[in-house]
Amino acid sequence: MSRSKTPQEPSAGVAPQTGSAPQTVEARQTGRVHQIRSTASDKAVATASHTLLGIWSVIVIVPFLWTLISSFKTSAQILSSPFSLPDKLHFENYINAWNTAGIGRFFFNTILVVGSALFLTMMLGAMLAYVLARFRFPGNRLIYNVMLAAMSFPVFLAIVPLFFILKNMLLLDTLPGLIITYVAFSLPFTMFFLYAFFKQLPQDIYEAAVVDGAGEWRTFFQVMLPMSTPGIASVSILNFLGLWNQYLLPLVLNPSQENWVLSQGMASFASKAGYAVDFGALFAAAVITIIPVLVIYVIFQRRLQGSVSQGTFR
Amino acid sequence: MTTTTGPGSRRRRVARFRQRLTFDRISFVAVFLILPLAIFGVFELSPYIQAFYYAMTNWGGFSAEMDFVGFDNFIKLTSDAKFLRAAANSALLCAVLPTLTLVTAFAIAVVVTTGGPIIGRVTGLKGGGFYRVISFFPYTVPAIVIGLIWAQVYDPTRGLLNGFLKLIGLDQFDGFPWIGNVHTAMPASMFVILWGFVGFYTILFVAAIKGIPAETYEAARIDGAGRFRTAVSIALPQVLDSVQTSYIYLGLTVIDSFVYMRVLNAQGGPDFSTLTITQDLHMEAFTRGQFGYATSMGVVLAAITMLYAGIIFLIFRLIRGKDTDLGSAA
Numbered sequence: 083m084s085r086s087k088t089p090q091e092p093s094a095g096v097a098p099q100t101g102s103a104p105q106t107v108e109a110r111q112t113g114r115v116h117q118i119r120s121t122a123s124d125k126a127v128a129t130a131s132h133t134l135l136g137i138w139s140v141i142v143i144v145p146f147l148w149t150l151i152s153s154f155k156t157s158a159q160i161l162s163s164p165f166s167l168p169d170k171l172h173f174e175n176y177i178n179a180w181n182t183a184g185i186g187r188f189f190f191n192t193i194l195v196v197g198s199a200l201f202l203t204m205m206l207g208a209m210l211a212y213v214l215a216r217f218r219f220p221g222n223r224l225i226y227n228v229m230l231a232a233m234s235f236p237v238f239l240a241i242v243p244l245f246f247i248l249k250n251m252l253l254l255d256t257l258p259g260l261i262i263t264y265v266a267f268s269l270p271f272t273m274f275f276l277y278a279f280f281k282q283l284p285q286d287i288y289e290a291a292v293v294d295g296a297g298e299w300r301t302f303f304q305v306m307l308p309m310s311t312p313g314i315a316s317v318s319i320l321n322f323l324g325l326w327n328q329y330l331l332p333l334v335l336n337p338s339q340e341n342w343v344l345s346q347g348m349a350s351f352a353s354k355a356g357y358a359v360d361f362g363a364l365f366a367a368a369v370i371t372i373i374p375v376l377v378i379y380v381i382f383q384r385r386l387q388g389s390v391s392q393g394t395f396r
Numbered sequence: 397m398t399t400t401t402g403p404g405s406r407r408r409r410v411a412r413f414r415q416r417l418t419f420d421r422i423s424f425v426a427v428f429l430i431l432p433l434a435i436f437g438v439f440e441l442s443p444y445i446q447a448f449y450y451a452m453t454n455w456g457g458f459s460a461e462m463d464f465v466g467f468d469n470f471i472k473l474t475s476d477a478k479f480l481r482a483a484a485n486s487a488l489l490c491a492v493l494p495t496l497t498l499v500t501a502f503a504i505a506v507v508v509t510t511g512g513p514i515i516g517r518v519t520g521l522k523g524g525g526f527y528r529v530i531s532f533f534p535y536t537v538p539a540i541v542i543g544l545i546w547a548q549v550y551d552p553t554r555g556l557l558n559g560f561l562k563l564i565g566l567d568q569f570d571g572f573p574w575i576g577n578v579h580t581a582m583p584a585s586m587f588v589i590l591w592g593f594v595g596f597y598t599i600l601f602v603a604a605i606k607g608i609p610a611e612t613y614e615a616a617r618i619d620g621a622g623r624f625r626t627a628v629s630i631a632l633p634q635v636l637d638s639v640q641t642s643y644i645y646l647g648l649t650v651i652d653s654f655v656y657m658r659v660l661n662a663q664g665g666p667d668f669s670t671l672t673i674t675q676d677l678h679m680e681a682f683t684r685g686q687f688g689y690a691t692s693m694g695v696v697l698a699a700i701t702m703l704y705a706g707i708i709f710l711i712f713r714l715i716r717g718k719d720t721d722l723g724s725a726a
Contacts, residue, residue, distance in 0.1 A: 128512075135524075148545075210429065236651070238697055241678075242450055243447050245682075246687075247438065263439050273432075297424075330655070344538070372538075379533060
């Protein structure tokens with residue numbers, strides 16, 4: 083980051099200022115670094131801030147590190163002391179978690195369910211947002227508002243009727259049932275987020291495509307959809323995290339152990355009491371669950387933080 | 397694009413095309429509009445609507461018996477000690493947790509974006525980006541895993557927390573059950589939720605503060621405003637919309653806080669001190685099979701949610717009402 087340069091260093095990369103609009107804090111920060119002599123109070127504030135933020139970072143990081151270290155200890159070592167280091171790397175914890183505790187199976191179930199639901203949600207959500215944003219027809223506004231209202235209701239209100247709807251459709255306790263429920267509950271947010279993207283695409287482009295002989299389908303898939311990829315990418319990441327972390331819906335709608343997703347597998351560790359738990363495997367399972375989101379986070383860190391602020395304040 | 401025809405005739409051609417009901421158009425409407433709406437309608441909208449009927453029945457589950465009992469369930473709720481305890485806990489969560497979390501997040505965001513030297517251009521704290529990245533990470537980790545990790549951290553004998561307290565000489569905490577003690581269970585659980593959400597709201601506030609014109613800051617500094625003053629009088633009013641949205645989002649999350657509470661204390665904690673409405677609802681429905689009664693809890697939960705959102709809107713309207721006079725004078 084250019085901001086982390088010391089003031090004495092001459093600034094190497096000067097970010098271009100775009101346009102002549104009034105500069106925001108961000109624009110100023112990416113501009114040229116001036117030489118500034120810091121005062122005593124600046125130093126005091128900086129020291130205090132670093133200390134407090136440092137403590138907070140430690141509180142955030144240490145539980146994760148402790149989990150990682152504990153995942154290489156035997157249960158006996160975990161029970162004897164929270165601080166002891168593993169005598170050797172007990173990878174058998176991971177094997178036990180993967181096979182004996184069934185995390186491997188749950189992992190693949192989760193990938194299947196989240197992958198399918200994500201694909202369908204993005205597809206249907208983009209289509210719906212496109213139609214609502216770009217076509218005028220009676221009921222358009224009503225659909226938009228109903229979906230917006232549905233977003234603010236607690237899922238818990240719907241959970242009992244939902245259980246019986248799936249049961250009557252013979253979809254209860256099946257992965258397709260879980261997938262379609264995920265799709266239904268992520269649609270409003272996806273539509274809401276992408277609506278603004280499709281709204282701002284110029285009408286001329288649509289007309290040009292139609293004049294060139296493209297039908298509605300082709301106009302959408304070859305012209306409009308590619309133009310909204312930044313929005314699609316942002317929503318996909320948020321939906322991925324939301325679905326990967328989902329617990330209530332699978333807990334109620336997906337009770338058979340062979341269909342479990344990761345969050346259910348993790349919960350079963352928590353519900354087992356006392357010494358019956360293989361603690362090494364518990365920590366290993368936690369690490370296995372965190373790794374995919376950690377990878378996503380590291381790769382998409384910037385975009386993810388951008389999506390969060392976009393998604394909320396649109 | 398063919399340019400042999402004038403713009404007028406082109407428009408007519410488009411209009412004519414759009415009126416024709418071709419296979420392309422019919423299939424387009426069916427797949428783009430009707431299919432997603434059908435899924436939404438069947439699996440989300442209809443359960444919400446049915447819930448209001450279920451809530452007025454005495455349905456005990458899998459038998460065909462389902463009598464309409466009007467508001468009996470709601471009357472029963474008012475004398476259900478366990479439910480009232482859960483409602484009080486949920487109210488406590490909403491009253492305390494959003495403010496604690498958002499104040500922490502706002503403080504971090506202010507320091508990270510504008511914590512640099514007071515003279516010269518507005519800069520963030522050196523290396524502030526690092527803290528932002530670190531504190532956001534828990535948001536990406538599944539709540540169930542966060543709960544599970546903290547349940548281990550809080551463990552009386554092998555937990556990290558008591559181990560640390562013993563290490564610094566506080567031996568009286570040896571074996572102290574943080575989430576098993578009636579006085580500490582709720583604060584300890586609240587801390588876990590705060591820990592998980594601070595980073596998310598930090599990012600929101602960072603983005604909002606970065607959108608404030610630098611001139612505003614510089615003017616305030618020239619007028620002699622210090623760091624605290626600029627944070628409270630410049631940054632806060634300018635990001636008030638973000639704060640309001642965050643209060644609503646976080647409030648809704650906290651009212652529903654099911655996963656954290658369930659992982660930390662599956663049965664609602666000592667003396668139900670961490671039982672939430674959502675946990676009570678889940679047990680009532682899927683352990684006892686009292687589906688009608690449980691759904692009436694869901695209706696109350698939705699009502700509390702709306703009430704909470706209403707209160708937040710009202711509070712922020714009052715705050716804004718006070719500020720607009722100042723704002724227009726400036």
